Amino acid sequence: MIVNMKHLAPLVLVLAGSSALAQGTQAQDEPYRQLQSVPRATPEVLVVRAVAPAVVFIETEVTQQVNTFWGRRNQTFSGSGSGVVIHTGGYIVTNFHVVKGAKRITVTFDGDPRRYPAELVSAKQSEDLALLRIEAPSSVEGETTFPTVRMGTSADLMRGERVVAIGNPHGQAHTVSTGIISGLHRDVPLPEHGLHFQNLIQTDASINLGNSGGPLLNIRGELIGINAVMNSMAENIGFAIPVDRVKEVLTETLFPQAQRRWLGFELAEGVPLEIGSVVAGTPADDAELCEGYRILALNGKPVTGHEDFLHAALEIPERVGDPVADAITLTVRNEEGRKDVIFDPWDRVDGVLFQRLGITVREQLIGNQDWIVIDRVRPGGAAEEIGLRRGDLIPSILPVERSTVPLRIRDRITLAQLVERLDLDDELALDVYRDDNRDGDYTRNERYEGTLKVR
Numbered sequence: 001m002i003v004n005m006k007h008l009a010p011l012v013l014v015l016a017g018s019s020a021l022a023q024g025t026q027a028q029d030e031p032y033r034q035l036q037s038v039p040r041a042t043p044e045v046l047v048v049r050a051v052a053p054a055v056v057f058i059e060t061e062v063t064q065q066v067n068t069f070w071g072r073r074n075q076t077f078s079g080s081g082s083g084v085v086i087h088t089g090g091y092i093v094t095n096f097h098v099v100k101g102a103k104r105i106t107v108t109f110d111g112d113p114r115r116y117p118a119e120l121v122s123a124k125q126s127e128d129l130a131l132l133r134i135e136a137p138s139s140v141e142g143e144t145t146f147p148t149v150r151m152g153t154s155a156d157l158m159r160g161e162r163v164v165a166i167g168n169p170h171g172q173a174h175t176v177s178t179g180i181i182s183g184l185h186r187d188v189p190l191p192e193h194g195l196h197f198q199n200l201i202q203t204d205a206s207i208n209l210g211n212s213g214g215p216l217l218n219i220r221g222e223l224i225g226i227n228a229v230m231n232s233m234a235e236n237i238g239f240a241i242p243v244d245r246v247k248e249v250l251t252e253t254l255f256p257q258a259q260r261r262w263l264g265f266e267l268a269e270g271v272p273l274e275i276g277s278v279v280a281g282t283p284a285d286d287a288e289l290c291e292g293y294r295i296l297a298l299n300g301k302p303v304t305g306h307e308d309f310l311h312a313a314l315e316i317p318e319r320v321g322d323p324v325a326d327a328i329t330l331t332v333r334n335e336e337g338r339k340d341v342i343f344d345p346w347d348r349v350d351g352v353l354f355q356r357l358g359i360t361v362r363e364q365l366i367g368n369q370d371w372i373v374i375d376r377v378r379p380g381g382a383a384e385e386i387g388l389r390r391g392d393l394i395p396s397i398l399p400v401e402r403s404t405v406p407l408r409i410r411d412r413i414t415l416a417q418l419v420e421r422l423d424l425d426d427e428l429a430l431d432v433y434r435d436d437n438r439d440g441d442y443t444r445n446e447r448y449e450g451t452l453k454v455r
Contacts, residue, residue: 043219044178047164050221052110053147054085055166055214056092057173058118058132060102076103082167082214083107083132084223085148086250089314090116090134091258093246094213095228096123099130107134110174122257124249125421128195128228129241131254149215152222154242157181157201165205165227165238167214179205179236188229188239200239201225207238216240247307255310257420260318261328262351265289273309275332279355281378287343289332296338297331319347349416356419356454357428358383361394361412370410371395386450393433400427400451419454426454 060079065072081098085091092107099105105118116134123130134146161181169175183202190196203216207227216225225240264284268276273295278285297303298312319326326344333339345351350360358381361372374392377384396406397415399422406429409415422428432448 043162044164044176047217047219047221048166048176051084051149051164051215051217052166052174052176054149055174056083056085056107056109057168058083058092058094058098058213059106059108060099061104062101063103064101080168080171080210081212082210082227084213084215084226085146086151086223087311087314088146088148090146091121091314092118092132092134093226093250093254094130094132095226096125096128096130098213099123099132100125105132107132108173122254122420124253126195127241127245127249128197129226129246129249129254131250131258133258149217149223150221151247152218152220152224152243154201154224154244157184157218157224157242159183162219163203163205163224164217164219165203165207165211165214165240166217167207167211167227169206169208169210171210175211177206179203182237186239190229197228197239197241199242199245200228201242203238203240204236205238206236207240211238251306251310255314257348259310259313259316259348261313261316261345262348262355263313263328263330263345264351267295267306267309268292273303273305279378280380281376282351282354283343283345287341289330289341289343290334293332293334295330295332297329299328300331316345319344349412352416352419353412354378354381356422357381357452358385358455359388361415363411364393366393372409372412372415382453382455386452387448388432388450388452389434391435392448393435394430395433396431398429400429402426406431422454424454428452428454 058081062077062079063074064077066075079098081094083092083094086093099120102120105120107116107118108114118132118134121131121133159181163179163181165177167175180203181201182204186200186202188197188200201216201224205216211227214227215223216227218224224243226243226246227238227240229239264282265278266276268274275289275291275293275295277291278289295303295309298309299316301312303309303312316328323344327342328345330341331338332341346354354360354376358378359374360376362375363370364373371393374383374388374390374394377388377390394409396408397418398406399418407418428451430450430452432450434448
């Protein structure tokens, strides 16, 4: 075979040039060898590795009425945001505005192809915080497997401190941004949403649409805030709700509202885990629980503080109607020593209505419609004070100073959700029908009107 050297000349030149280049870079190898010892896994990388598994991408569907050529029609809009798992049972904290009005909420994790339907279990709109729940996959012995973020504190934050934000800006799932704390105690009014944030953390870590509800982390991977708002008129100005405030809202509002069962007592404030008061006429009262009892364990799980107790209470399952299966064990200590108290708590709906209005209700079919009828009246409660009785039918409720249109109430869950949104001493104007003849016909009786004060 005859080889034409003319065609090989360019290749020879290239190889020769490469060899010369390699020889020329050998003198520069030493600095590169030194750089090989520099760790690529920076603290920011370690934070992402630790926390990203607990950060979720939230997608929502909201149905709204819009004006069209054919009149007002329902139209479905999609939205997205971020959240972070704070409890292994599948509890996720996010911003309320991320899930407000959503008919469907779906959650996904980084690297997990599964889509988890999420339920909005509690919210505090004035703080722009909400708690979601997803069903946790079970592992050996039924243990839940969701990763969680580690709670930090916002009490000792420093301007200039490095921070990491993880979220889903503009649909770019599981995006990481870094920066510093630019300022503290920032007040940010949002009149278009009826909100006025106070004491927010300001950061220059990129927070864009979709980051809302995601975590702001310190360099130790601890949660120090929930990303909430951005300044759309400026660059590198974002804000987060301090984690200490988030924890307050969780313990005061979100966790109690998320519980499936109502225990019938309140915890004392400012003292180690003690019963502060017991609501008369409840199973806790019947079980002779008393003020001052120190709580040691719930269903065999030791608890040492309010947060431990609230976490344990979240794990109490819904009632199934079996007194034995529904019973819980509360371990307490009193002046006589340690003892176990076994009782069957009510479901949360009955508890909310009994505590705040002094009634429980049942749903009853009258004619061809469902109505709510008073089932139980709390002695000395708000309902008894205005003369309400067992068997009274409540067709509508008007929250005084909050609405001008009476609300038709057809089920007990809707009533409980309404009551939970009201403040202490808010008033409800009630329409009440009473079946004096005990024949199930409420239409022949006069309507009773009254004003019930929320407690």
